[in-house]
Amino acid sequence: MADRPVTTRFAPSPTGYIHVGNLRTALFNYLIARKSGGSFILRLDDTDRERSKQEYADGIKQDLEWLGLEWDRVERQSDRLERYAEAADQLRAAGRFYECFESPTELDLKRKKQLNMGRPPVYDRASLGLSEDEKAKMRAEGREGYWRFQLDQSRIEWTDGILGDISIDAASVSDPVLIRADGQVLYTFASSVDDTDMGVTHIVRGADHVTNTATQIQIIESLGGTVPAFAHHSLLTGAGGEELSKRLGTLSLRDLRARGVAPEALLSLMARLGSSQPVELRMTLDELAEGFDLSQFGAAPTKFDAEDLFPLTRARNQQLPFAAVASQIAALGVPDALAEGFWKVASHNITTLDELGPWAELVLNGAEPLVAPEDEGFIAEAMALLPARPFTAATWGEWTGAVKAATGRKGKGLFMPLRKALTGMEHGPEMADLLPLLQVIRAK
Incomplete structure (x- = not known):
C-alpha cells in the first residue's frame, strides 16, 4: 500500500x-x-431507489461545502450498477456467491x-447445497432468490488504526446478503467493489x-483488490451517555x-x-490536518454535547476580521462610517x-431606558x-466626570444607572466604545 497514493472516501x-x-x-x-496530499472522494450510496432523494444528495453537498470539506470527485453508486453485476458474475464464477430462497419469516x-x-444466530447455509x-422449483413456487457471499470460515485479522489488532472468526458470522431478491445491491457489496476499483487506501468509520x-476484507480479496487500512x-x-439518533433532528448539520x-x-x-x-479552536483545515493523529483516539463511547459548540463559536467570532462580516453588518442597516466600530x-x-x-437595533434606534424610581432625578440631571x-x-x-462633579455620585452608583438608561441593560461593552455609535438616545 505504501506506493499507492492516499485515497479516502465519505460514502453517505x-x-x-x-x-x-x-x-x-x-x-x-x-x-x-x-495531511498526506491525497484524494478525498464523495461517494453517494444511493442504490436504495425508494429512499434516496436528490434533495438529500444536494443537502449533503451543501453541508460539506459549508464546512469547507471539498471533495476531489463525486461518485454515485446508482451509476455503477453494471459494474456490480460484473463483479457478481466474477464471484459466482469463483464459487463465492450462492442463491438463497428463505423468506424473512x-x-x-x-x-x-x-x-x-x-x-449464535448464524445462517446455516441451507441454500448452499440446492440443486x-x-x-x-423454488422459483415456480413464487420464491425470489437473493444472493449471499460464501465466507471462508477462517479467522479474519487486521490491525485497526484505532482499535488495534482485531481477529474475528468468520464461522461466527452469517454469510452476508449482497444482492436482495428485488435486485438491490447492498452496501457491503457495492462498497467493496467501489473501494477496490477506486483505489481507496484508508477507510475510517x-x-x-x-x-x-471483516466480511468486506474477504470480498475485496476475492475481487483481487488490495485491502485498505481500516x-x-x-x-x-x-451528554448523558444516551444513544444519539438522527431522529433527534437538532444534531443534523443544517x-x-x-x-x-x-x-x-x-x-x-x-x-x-x-x-x-x-x-482547541482551529481556524483552518490545514491547522486541523497538521495536528490530526488517529492513534490518539480511543475505543470508548464518546459523549457529545452540542452546547460545547457555542463557546468555540464565540471564540471564532471574536477572531473574525471586519471584512468577513462587513456585508452582514451593512444588511442590518448600520452606516458604513459606524460599521467597523460597531463590529469592534x-x-x-x-x-x-x-x-x-x-x-x-440598539445602535440605530436606541433602547427603552431602564431607570429605577430613585434614579429618575439623577438621570434627568445627567442627560x-x-x-x-x-x-x-x-x-x-x-x-x-461632569456628572460626578455635579451630583457627587461615583463608582457603581454613577456608572450603572447611566448604562441602564442608555442601553436598557445592566451589562455590556465598554460605554466609551458604545456611546459614539448610538444614533438615538431615548433617556432624555
Missing part, C-alpha cells in the same frame, strides 16, 4: 440529512487525505431456534462497522448551522472529540452572528449634562 446514503456522527466519519477521512424462525439452543432443479469490515472510531452518545454554530467550531470539536488531545463592540458581546441584530454630538471615544469619560 442520501436518505436524510447528515448529522454529527456522519460528520465525524467524513472529517477523519478528509483530514487523512489532506423462515430466517427469523431459524434464528430463534438457534438462540433457544444457545447457539438447479430445486432452485427451479464507526465501530458499528467492525463486523462489516480504522473504527468510537460512537457518539449524548440544524446546527441554523442555530448559528460556526463551521470552525464544529470542525475543531469533531477533530479532537474522543482523543487524548485537548479541543459587538464581536465581544455575541456568541452567534445572529445576535448582531439586537445590537444593530442635561450630556455633550452635543458628535460623540467620540473621550465623550463617556468627560460626561461621567
Whole structure:
C-alpha cells in the first residue's frame, strides 16, 4: 500500500440529512487525505431507489461545502450498477456467491431456534447445497432468490488504526446478503467493489462497522483488490451517555448551522472529540490536518454535547476580521462610517452572528431606558449634562466626570444607572466604545 497514493472516501446514503456522527466519519477521512496530499472522494450510496432523494444528495453537498470539506470527485453508486453485476458474475464464477430462497419469516424462525439452543444466530447455509432443479422449483413456487457471499470460515485479522489488532472468526458470522431478491445491491457489496476499483487506501468509520469490515476484507480479496487500512472510531452518545439518533433532528448539520454554530467550531470539536488531545479552536483545515493523529483516539463511547459548540463559536467570532462580516453588518442597516466600530463592540458581546441584530437595533434606534424610581432625578440631571454630538471615544469619560462633579455620585452608583438608561441593560461593552455609535438616545 505504501506506493499507492492516499485515497479516502465519505460514502453517505442520501436518505436524510447528515448529522454529527456522519460528520465525524467524513472529517477523519478528509483530514487523512489532506495531511498526506491525497484524494478525498464523495461517494453517494444511493442504490436504495425508494429512499434516496436528490434533495438529500444536494443537502449533503451543501453541508460539506459549508464546512469547507471539498471533495476531489463525486461518485454515485446508482451509476455503477453494471459494474456490480460484473463483479457478481466474477464471484459466482469463483464459487463465492450462492442463491438463497428463505423468506424473512423462515430466517427469523431459524434464528430463534438457534438462540433457544444457545447457539449464535448464524445462517446455516441451507441454500448452499440446492440443486438447479430445486432452485427451479423454488422459483415456480413464487420464491425470489437473493444472493449471499460464501465466507471462508477462517479467522479474519487486521490491525485497526484505532482499535488495534482485531481477529474475528468468520464461522461466527452469517454469510452476508449482497444482492436482495428485488435486485438491490447492498452496501457491503457495492462498497467493496467501489473501494477496490477506486483505489481507496484508508477507510475510517464507526465501530458499528467492525463486523462489516471483516466480511468486506474477504470480498475485496476475492475481487483481487488490495485491502485498505481500516480504522473504527468510537460512537457518539449524548451528554448523558444516551444513544444519539438522527431522529433527534437538532444534531443534523443544517440544524446546527441554523442555530448559528460556526463551521470552525464544529470542525475543531469533531477533530479532537474522543482523543487524548485537548479541543482547541482551529481556524483552518490545514491547522486541523497538521495536528490530526488517529492513534490518539480511543475505543470508548464518546459523549457529545452540542452546547460545547457555542463557546468555540464565540471564540471564532471574536477572531473574525471586519471584512468577513462587513456585508452582514451593512444588511442590518448600520452606516458604513459606524460599521467597523460597531463590529469592534459587538464581536465581544455575541456568541452567534445572529445576535448582531439586537445590537444593530440598539445602535440605530436606541433602547427603552431602564431607570429605577430613585434614579429618575439623577438621570434627568445627567442627560442635561450630556455633550452635543458628535460623540467620540473621550465623550463617556468627560460626561461621567461632569456628572460626578455635579451630583457627587461615583463608582457603581454613577456608572450603572447611566448604562441602564442608555442601553436598557445592566451589562455590556465598554460605554466609551458604545456611546459614539448610538444614533438615538431615548433617556432624555
